[in-house]
Amino acid sequence: xxxxxxxxxxxxxxxxxxxxxxxxxxxxxxxxxxxxxxxxxxxxxxxxxxxxxxxxxxxxxxxxxxxxxxxxxxxxxxxxxxxxxxxxxxxxxxxxxxxxxxxxxxxxxxxxxxxxxxxxxxxxxxxxxxxxxxxxxxxxxxxxxxxxxxxxxxxxxxxxxxxxxxxxxxxxxxxxxxxxxxxxxxxxxxxxxxxxxxxxxxxxxxxxxxxxxxxxxxxxxxxxxxxxxxxxxxxxxxxxxxxxxxxxxxxxxxxxxxxxxxxxxxxxxxxxxxxxxxxxxxxxxxxxxxxxxxxxxxxxxxxxxxxxxxxxxxxxxxxxxxxxxxxxxxxxxxxxxxxxxxxxxxxxxxxxxxxxxxxxxxxxxxxxx
Amino acid sequence: xxxxxxxxxxxxxxxxxxxxxxxxxxxxxxxxxxxxxxxxxxxxxxxxxxxxxxxxxxxxxxxxxxxxxxxxxxxxxxxxxxxxxxxxxxxxxxxxxxxxxxxxxxxxxxxxxxxxxxxxxxxxxxxxxxxxxxxxxxxxxxxxxxxxxxxxxxxxxxxxxxxxxxxxxxxxxxxxxxxxxxxxxxxxxxxxxxxxxxxxxxxxxxxxxxxxxxxxxxxxxxxxxxxxxxxxxxxxxxxxxxxxxxxxxxxxxxxxxxxxxxxxxxxxxxxxxxxxxxxxxxxxxxxxxxxxxxxxxxxxxxxxxxxxxxxxxxxxxxxxxxxxxxxxxxxxxxxxxxxxxxxxxxxxxxxxxxxxxxxxxxxxxxxxx
Numbered sequence: 001x002x003x004x005x006x007x008x009x010x011x012x013x014x015x016x017x018x019x020x021x022x023x024x025x026x027x028x029x030x031x032x033x034x035x036x037x038x039x040x041x042x043x044x045x046x047x048x049x050x051x052x053x054x055x056x057x058x059x060x061x062x063x064x065x066x067x068x069x070x071x072x073x074x075x076x077x078x079x080x081x082x083x084x085x086x087x088x089x090x091x092x093x094x095x096x097x098x099x100x101x102x103x104x105x106x107x108x109x110x111x112x113x114x115x116x117x118x119x120x121x122x123x124x125x126x127x128x129x130x131x132x133x134x135x136x137x138x139x140x141x142x143x144x145x146x147x148x149x150x151x152x153x154x155x156x157x158x159x160x161x162x163x164x165x166x167x168x169x170x171x172x173x174x175x176x177x178x179x180x181x182x183x184x185x186x187x188x189x190x191x192x193x194x195x196x197x198x199x200x201x202x203x204x205x206x207x208x209x210x211x212x213x214x215x216x217x218x219x220x221x222x223x224x225x226x227x228x229x230x231x232x233x234x235x236x237x238x239x240x241x242x243x244x245x246x247x248x249x250x251x252x253x254x255x256x257x258x259x260x261x262x263x264x265x266x267x268x269x270x271x272x273x274x275x276x277x278x279x280x281x282x283x284x285x286x287x288x289x290x291x292x293x294x295x296x297x298x299x300x301x302x303x304x305x306x307x308x309x310x311x312x313x314x315x316x317x318x319x320x321x322x323x324x325x326x327x328x329x330x331x332x333x334x335x336x337x338x339x340x341x342x343x344x345x346x347x348x349x350x351x352x353x354x355x356x357x358x359x360x361x362x363x364x365x366x367x368x369x
Numbered sequence: 370x371x372x373x374x375x376x377x378x379x380x381x382x383x384x385x386x387x388x389x390x391x392x393x394x395x396x397x398x399x400x401x402x403x404x405x406x407x408x409x410x411x412x413x414x415x416x417x418x419x420x421x422x423x424x425x426x427x428x429x430x431x432x433x434x435x436x437x438x439x440x441x442x443x444x445x446x447x448x449x450x451x452x453x454x455x456x457x458x459x460x461x462x463x464x465x466x467x468x469x470x471x472x473x474x475x476x477x478x479x480x481x482x483x484x485x486x487x488x489x490x491x492x493x494x495x496x497x498x499x500x501x502x503x504x505x506x507x508x509x510x511x512x513x514x515x516x517x518x519x520x521x522x523x524x525x526x527x528x529x530x531x532x533x534x535x536x537x538x539x540x541x542x543x544x545x546x547x548x549x550x551x552x553x554x555x556x557x558x559x560x561x562x563x564x565x566x567x568x569x570x571x572x573x574x575x576x577x578x579x580x581x582x583x584x585x586x587x588x589x590x591x592x593x594x595x596x597x598x599x600x601x602x603x604x605x606x607x608x609x610x611x612x613x614x615x616x617x618x619x620x621x622x623x624x625x626x627x628x629x630x631x632x633x634x635x636x637x638x639x640x641x642x643x644x645x646x647x648x649x650x651x652x653x654x655x656x657x658x659x660x661x662x663x664x665x666x667x668x669x670x671x672x673x674x675x676x677x678x679x680x681x682x683x684x685x686x687x688x689x690x691x692x693x694x695x696x697x698x699x700x701x702x703x704x705x706x707x708x709x710x711x712x713x714x715x716x717x718x719x720x721x722x723x724x725x726x727x728x729x730x731x732x733x734x735x736x737x738x
Contacts, residue, residue, distance in 0.1 A: 008435075008459060008738060042677060064639075064678045066377075084678045085623035087635050088698045090377060109624050112697040131679055132624045132633045163676070254454035255478050255501045264501045266456050270433075271738075274643035274710055307532070308411060308709055309433045309453045310500055328481045329457045340677055341643055345713075347737055368716055369377060 002359040004293050004352070005331065009252040010271035012346045013333060014363070015295070016052055017354035018246035019228050023053050026210060026227050035216040038062050038081060038203065040225030043340045046349065047075050048363040049228060062223045066093045071366040073102045080104045081203070083159065083223065085124060085132050088116040095119065105156050105201075109133050111140070114147035120154040122201060123192075127184035128177070130163030136188035142195040149197075157201030157220070158188040165208040167280070171238060174212035181209050186218035211239050229339035232289060236281035242289065242297060247343060248333035249288070250350075251311055253326045262304075263326055265311040272306060272334060273341035287311065288334040293357060295333060298324050303334050371728040373662050373721070374700065378621040379640035381715045382702060383732070384664075385421055386723035387615035388597050392422050395579060395596050404585040407431050407450060407572065409594030412709045415718065416444050417732040418597060431592045435462045440735040442471045449473045450572070452528065452592065454493060454501050457485040464488065474525050474570075478502050480509070483516035489523040491570060492561075496553040497546070499532030505557035511564040518566075526570030526589070527557040534577040536649070537606060543581035550578050555587035580608050598708035601658060605650035611658065611666060616712060617702035618657070619719075620680055622695045631673075632695055634680040641675060641703060642710035656680065657703040662726060664702060667693050672703050 004013060030037050039053045042064035050061065050072070060079040063069045069080050070093070078101065082094070086106040097104045098119060108114055109124040109132050123144050126133030134141055145155045162181040168174045181204045192199040204216070205223030207230075216222065229247040230240040251267030269287070278285040287303035290313050300319035305312040311334070315321055326332065336342035343349075343365065351361040373382060399406050408422045411433035419430065419441070429448040432438045438449050439462070447470065451463070455475040466473045467488060477483055478493040478501050492513050495502030503510050514524045531550040537543045550573045561568040573585070574592030576599075585591065598616040599609040620636030638656070647654040656672035659682050669688035674681040682701070684690055695701065705711035712718075712734065720730040 008462075009456065010738060084635060085633060087378065087621040087623050089621065093377075110697060113624075116698075126626075129629070131676060131681070132626065252456040252458065254456050255482075257495075257501065260498070264454060266453060269644075269710065270713060274645070274707075275638075276643070276645070307500060312500070328479060329485075338643075341638065344639060369379060 004250055004357040004359065006359070007250070007350055009250050009331065010267035011250050012343065012349050013248050013250050013352055014349040015246045015352045015354055018244060019049060019052050022227050022230060022240070022244055022246065026224060029211065030222055033213060033216045035219050036060065036221045038221045038223050039228070040064070040083070040223050041068055041072065043225040044228055044343065045366040046363050047072065048361075053228060060221065062225070065369045066090060067368045068366050069097060069102070069104055073097050073100065073104075078102055081122070082106050085109060086113055086117065086121070088113065091116065091119065107159055108144070111143055111147045114144045114153065115151050117148060118152040120156045121148055122156050122159040122203060123188070125158050125160040125184055125188040127160040127181050128162055128164040130161065133160065136184045136191065141188060141191055145192055145195065145197050155192060155197045155199055157199040157203065158185055158192065159203040160185045160188070161223070162204070162206045162209045165206050166233065166237065168208060168237060171212065174208050174238070175214060178209035178213035179215065181206075182213065182216055182219055189218070207234060208237055208239050226339055229343070231339040231342070232285045232335055232337050233277040233281070236278050236283060236285070242335065245335050247339050248291065248295070248335055249342060250331055250333050253328055253330045253332070255328065261314050261323060263313040263323065265313060265332070266309060267303075267311045267334060268309045269306040270308050271345055272303065272311070272336060273338065273345050274306070275338035275341040277338045285337060288336055291333045291335060293331055293333060297335070373619055373726040373728065375728070376619070376719055378619050378700065379636035380619050381712065381718050382617050382619050382721055383718040384615045384721045384723055387613060388418060388421050391596050391599060391609070391613055391615065395593060398580065399591055402582060402585045404588050405429065405590045407590045407592050408597070409433070409452070409574075409592050410437055410441065412594040413597055413712065414735040415732050416441065417730075422597060429590065431594070434738045435459060436737045437735050438466055438471070438473055442466050442469065442473075447471055450491070450592075451475050454478060455482055455486065455490070457482070460486065460488065476528055477513065480512050480516045483513045483522065484520050486517060487521045489525045490517055491525050491528040491572060492557070494527050494529040494553055494557040496529040496550050497531055497533040499530065502529065505553045505560065510557060510560055514561055514564065514566050524561060524566045524568055526568040526572065527554055527561065528572040529554045529557070530592070531573070531575045531578045534575050535602065535606065537577060540581065540607060543577050543607070544583060547578035547582035548584065550575075551582065551585055551588055558587065576603060577606055577608050595708055598712070600705045600708040600711070601654045602646040602650070602707055605647050605652060605654070611704065614704050616708050617660065617664070617704055618711060619662075619700055619702050622697055622699045622701070624697065630683050630692060632682040632692065634682060634701070635678060636680045636703060637678040638675040639677050640714055641672065641680070641705060642707065642714050643675070644707035644710040646707045654706060657705055660702045660704060662700055662702060666704070
């Protein structure tokens with residue numbers, strides 16, 4: 001049997017028990033609020049993780065690429081939302097999936113896109129200036145809906161994403177972001193209905209707002225992706241604790257610089273990504289928190305810097321902790337800053353037998369576009 | 370025939386004519402200095418690009434992973450340096466390659482590693498406090514060499530990497546970094562020779578110092594990797610101009626936020642990486658410079674921000690330029706911040722017919738470890 005000591009480093013270790021706990025927590029919360037979950041598979045990009053998330057039901061999912069849509073459709077998923085504004089050239093692949101019986105819905109926020117689509121779509125609403133979308137009160141919303149129906153499409157409803165909630169400071173701001181996300185989406189749907197469109201789907205979501213919503217009246221579904229794994233950015237926001245993090249990168253010590261207080265590893269940014277998302281949070285975790293092989297964090301030990309295939313472990317600036325004694329060949333686990341980005345650096349997950357160091361399976365990831 | 374208008378975005382476009390120009394420039398420079406080039410294949414991770422670099426000679430190369438070593442060995446390369454400090458567990462794969470007739474040399478900087486190795490190795494020397502290595506004057510250098518030979522290894526020589534040259538400010542500092550890198554490596558080799566080791570290899574290199582070296586007396590080879598593609602970090606250091614950049618990411622416009630001065634694209638950090646390496650240079654290029662499909666930069670247009678599959682194009686802060694008129698469906702090319710990191714986000718290169726928009730081939734990349 002393989003264990004965390006066996007695969008050559010660096011590699012991704014996945015704790016399916018933590019995924020399960022994270023999924024149950026969000027499902028319980030959304031069940032209480034009476035709203036469906038449409039998990040975003042862009043974080044794990046894994047059929048196996050998706051099966052953990054919905055117990056094999058192959059229910060509704062959100063995707064970030066048509067490669068994901070195609071992989072999940074091939075596995076039997078039939079209710080797929082492609083939540084990136086549609087580029088007209090991609091409509092051929094969208095139609096091909098729809099012709100195979102997949103209810104693939106696209107996203108758009110302009111009359112140009114709506115005129116080209118010819119397939120069911122959600123209209124993207126901007127709730128916080130984070131990315132794309134039209135304002136809920138903008139009359140162009142109805143123009144887009146009309147253009148969509150005029151050219152053979154179908155107005156399924158509206159979608160918004162509270163992307164700025166990643167920068168919220170404290171529970172009160174998170175609850176406010178969730179409330180605002182809901183209010184904007186519902187208002188936009190009402191504007192469409194007032195113009196004669198049924199707009200049954202009112203889709204909101206981000207991992208922070210999904211967890212901090214207290215009322216989702218008028219919302220039909222919540223999208224969230226990161227919550228399956230969580231990461232240090234989410235812990236910094238306050239959505240989870242370090243003990244919830246399901247993903248880590250296993251690396252090997254390859255050297256020491258006692259003069260600098262450094263432990264060198266064979267895991268660089270190729271293994272962790274270049275994401276430095278905690279850099280603007282209160283506690284900067286650099287490239288990740290270092291744990292022993294059983295997943296217990298060392299006191300104040302960070303992956304402080306990264307080259308392509310080198311990591312530098314060092315104590316947090318100002319720490320009075322003692323650098324652990326980790327000889328050449330010792331392995332440690334790095335908790336990731338941003339799980340979506342770290343996972344994307346790898347082709348597969350090595351799946352842990354929870355509570356032990358045994359590895360029970362390898363789960364592949366979907367790649368490319 | 371395929372052109373830049375055909376593959377679905379995002380994808381990597383590679384200009385082989387620029388690679389060729391970049392390679393000729395460095396080879397000419399090193400020929401004048403009388404020293405060999407051992408290209409680092411970690412940037413391109415491509416047999417096809419490597420063939421451009423040495424005209425199909427399959428000469429000496431540097432690798433950053435054993436996956437690269439195995440892929441290049443399978444293609445006929447026989448002189449390979451694995452330039453990341455060796456983790457003892459990886460020695461099985463090293464020996465397997467050596468048993469197949471590949472002269473694979475490893476790197477180490479401790480008696481622990483030397484005692485375990487049993488294969489030819491270079492000893493890593495620290496020239497600027499950037500990463501691993503021992504000081505050139507440290508007596509442990511000879512202890513490492515003795516441990517290596519005692520356990521059946523072979524002291525091939527020394528290696529150093531002026532990693533801090535990436536943060537040099539101006540030509541004078543770059544020339545000084547190159548001179549220092551050379552001096553440290555030669556001094557370390559002399560210390561080994563004084564102790565009775567032949568130490569024939571004196572390996573130095575980084576893309577900046579390789580180009581700014583004015584004297585490489587005593588050096589046997591120069592390693593450089595990034596120079597095949599160059600990128601905005603290298604242009605910011607002054608090693609190349611924007612016109613030398615051989616790699617770009619082709620993306621499609623998917624929306625507009627005129628209220629914010631944003632053009633939205635379907636290329637996010639999944640296509641460019643999270644590398645923000647110009648953030649501490651004089652000119653911050655954010656996630657990259659935006660060019661038209663023919664490769665001409667738009668005035669002051671940056672990829673200002675990135676989500677997983679969304680890019681935001683915007684004018685450089687303070688610019689008085691006009692946002693170009695790029696409708697939904699239009700394609701642009703993003704010049705990368707850090708070519709090694711951007712290329713690593715993709716499985717293949719789409720190869721340009723220089724001077725046109727035609728694509729002539731797809732070249733795969735080596736992945737994983």
